[in-house]
Amino acid sequence: MMSRADRTVLSEWWWTVDRALLAALCGLMVIGIILCLAASPAVAARLGIADPFHFVNRQVLFLVPAAVVMIATSFLSPRALRRICVVVFAVFFVLLMATLVVGPEVKGARRWLTIAGVTVQPSEFIKPAFVILAAWLFAESTKRPEMPATLLAFGLLGSVLGLLVKQPDFGQSLLISLVWASLFFLAGLRWIWMVGLVGVGAGGGFIAYMTVSHVQKRINRFLNPDSGDTYQIDAALNSFRNGGWFGQGPGEGTMKRMLPDGHTDFVFAVAGEEFGIILCLIILALFAFIILRSLSRASKESDPFSRFAITGLALLFGLQAAINMAVNVHIAPAKGMTLPFISYGGSSLISIAFGMGMLLALSRKRPGAAALAALTEKPSVEPVARPVAPPAGAMPDPA
């Protein structure tokens, strides 16, 4: 066990990081591996992959770097995070543009890039960086209203949204728009403007509904299940019904063989069938815990950037989880959205680990003095080093 008296970086980290949050995130990762074991062999068999554990092996392979990324990121200071995010955003913005040109078309969309044999989905990586940048801009706008930070934020949203719609990827577009709007809302947007913004969002959605056929089909199917093929959602609902409270038992599921995206978008349904609604409720509770704890941390945060960033990252994570689970239990129209940490997918896993690492870093306990310094810092001068005062109960630092 680490001593509170230790002044090593690791010890500082251990005593300041939100350990409950960390435990919940690790719990999700473990559940993700178990559910991948349950769901993906059926998918591998259907896709004709000889090794039934193909997806499991890959998921574990990605989990190691993901865990490293998460822990490593959580060591960083808010300022370092901001800088990294600028770099990450710039790199993946370029890659995002590249997908439109050189990306292969899969199921009618250009979302993936193959770099040195690894398939990457730039939109996954750009999300956390986008959130941090947006949070920074909105924080600046509350601190110094004279700067055109809000305008820049609009520009940021517009550029990313444009690329995502071009792919097209409406799920990610919806997600980053919602997070961006929430941050704008936190930044003190007047209610009347909020209503206007919601109106614009609704208008955008309506235009998508009118002009993009697959969006239209999905919404129609949700509103009226008889209007089209509801195979996937029916299979998902049957999975839950099959499972009941306690599930059919590991490996006993049968509906998973019929779920086309059992290992990704509909992994929650597979969890329901094999391990029961009880496990689903536990997963739901873990997500709720992570999100509500992060948000309550954010509301206590005095530094605007940290507050906006934590809120944004928690929203990104929470909205994605909530939309995925809502689609699985059929209280929202079908939308390709993965369940964070649980669904199979390397890009998504590492991107989410990066985002959660930043969340952990930002939610670390910082002494009030440092926070005050951050609040009153000069526009161009960042504090060179953040002194970390001992937490309450520790020996007072003689220095």
Place this chain on the structure above:
Amino acid sequence: MVEKTPFSARISRFAADTAAALGPEIQKADAACAVLLDHVGRLAGAAGRALLRVLRRAAITTWTLASAIAVRLSHLSWRAGRHVVRGLFGLDRGDMETVARGRIKLIMFAFCAVFIAIATQLSHLAIISDPGATRGRSSDAVASARPDIIDRNGDIIAIDVKSPSLFAEPRRLIDPDEALEGLLKVLPDLDVEESRKRLNSGKGFAWLKREITPAQMRAIHRLGIPGIGFLKENRRIYPDGPILSHVMGGVNVDNQGISGLEKYIDGRGLAELHLAGFATDRQQEPVELSMDMRVQHAVRDELIRAKNKFSALHAMAVVTEVNTGEIISMVSLPDFDPNVPGNPKDDAYLNRLTTGVYEMGSTFKALSFAMALDSGKIGLNSSFDARGAMHFGRFKISDYHAENRVLTVPEIFLVSSNVGTAKMVLSLGVEAHKAFLKKMGQLDRLRTELPESSEPIVPRRWGELNSATIAFGHGLSVAPLQAVMAVNSMVNGGYLITPTFIKRTPEEAQKVAVRVLKPETSDKMRYIMRLNAEKGTATKAEVPGYLVGGKTGTAEKVVNGRYAKNKLLTSFTAVFPMDKPRYLILVMLDEPKATSETYGFATSGWNAAPTAGKIVERIAPLLNIAPRQNLPNAEQLLRAPLKVADRH
């Protein structure tokens, strides 16, 4: 001044007045008493006042506190509410941090709402789920296990046997046509079109044939067709085949009871067990019936012979234990083999003893006699004029063997006189007749464990003519088992006991027994029934050594609304041994034909009665009743009535 004197003083004065006469000692004690009373009164008053004071103070304090708390609470809640509203909606626009905090709380509320919605939907899905059914499908034994059924001696009547069923997983089939071709080699009786449709359905699961033999299973297994599999299912087997067909009823392909006692067993909770998916458990207690398979065999054998000999359309017989109401045997011919699925609308599937209703004919006269003797107004020495015929408007009641003389009550029974019986019943009145039949359970549907039963057909308007004809068994149709229940009560000492198919002890029977007749009436009925076998219409049912008694019945069947003279329903009710009755046998033959042996007669005494006699002869040893010598004659039965202790 008297009215103003204190109570205690008045008492003491009264006491003093009395005491003056009684003596100074008493007077002294009384004075002490008065002082004590005075003190008690004063103490009570003081205590009451103190209590009131405390109560008043408590009330004032409570009120003050409550109002103070209410004021404080309303103030607090107003402030808290205002704070929450302002915080949530960012009305305190001055401070951006407060706004952001309030709005984060709003976002948290929104998230909570979404998560609660998802959790609610998940719970809903869990509640409407049916994991048991699918679990049953994925594991063996789809059809539920049923308890074994055994007879009163523990012999097996019905048992579950595991047998394989053939299914396909059409989605996994490589070539449905090739698969069908292979299957047809082993199962040539497979419905080709239906099977082809199922194999091409593309579903995950489809039954092909339920309950195949192990040899067929091995042969299909050797074909090695992918996507074809077997599930072990429970199949109901009745080792004795048609012997106990109607009573058993049957099960469907999912091993659920659909008729007879099998349905009754489901109704006792097995169906619920099955739904819950627990019926696969083999630890079920066997169901013990009151039936005796050996007796059932003998009765059915004799009945088939009788049916063939007299070329009857249908033949029925039932044996009951008169003291417990247990049904020992029940045969209704034609019958069916419950192992073989058939069309339940088929004539053979009708249990005529419970589902059929008949005008019982003279057998019903026993009820009239029991009523007459139980009324106390008519004794064995009473007599009725049975000369000529009775006329009711255009209807005429006459006797089959007209004696044309005044007959005593036993004589009416022995010659089975319609006129005499009708006059006897009418002398007691129509209402009394109706009430008696109601009491004997003849006007309501008899419900036993068998789900199949019928309502008796009772005349809507019941006048003198109805009573006169019902007295000798026409004009009221009842289920034969219902009449048996009534006759049971005439010989068992006067207890009406609902018949049962489940084994029960005399003690259990006594709990459900209702006394409907006086014990003396029962003794008199035993006497005349025995007398009938000695020198009346039932002489052909006599079996030496068993002291059989009984009543014949010959009813004319109604054809096209009229009684047909040549279409008869003959019946015979036999009871033995008459000095201490144990068993009752009812034999019924539908349209028996006269043979050379019967000298051209087709009435009950010539067919049903001898059949009953033969049955007694065969089953009495099985039922542990030995033939005796030096039996009492009918008169002695009267002089030695049954003691209660003897009855069982």
